[in-house]
Amino acid sequence: MESGRQKNGDAAHAASEILLVMARELRLVGGARDASALAVATRLDTLEQILAWCHAQHPPCDVIDVIVQDEYTHDVVVRGPASAYLCFDTT
Numbered sequence: 001m002e003s004g005r006q007k008n009g010d011a012a013h014a015a016s017e018i019l020l021v022m023a024r025e026l027r028l029v030g031g032a033r034d035a036s037a038l039a040v041a042t043r044l045d046t047l048e049q050i051l052a053w054c055h056a057q058h059p060p061c062d063v064i065d066v067i068v069q070d071e072y073t074h075d076v077v078v079r080g081p082a083s084a085y086l087c088f089d090t091t
Helices: 004-023 035-043 047-056
Strands: 062-068 074-079 085-090
Touching: 035 085, 047 062, 047 074, 047 085
Parallel strands: none
Antiparallel strands: 062 074, 074 085
């Protein structure tokens, strides 16, 4: 019989794998055409990383909105580059 700790650990591990897959997905919609220019977005996890990346673009990307989901999670909507809109789920 499995211990409760092992079951919980297995479930937490499985959930973290699912979240990583979801957080790394890049889908082009609307007028966005160049996935290679946006591929770096799949490596941004935190609000700090997103803001630094936006500032480093030429011209800088605009943060349109930051939606607080809870004390740890924020959705971030960014305009640019190349007239694309990006939506991030960050911690």
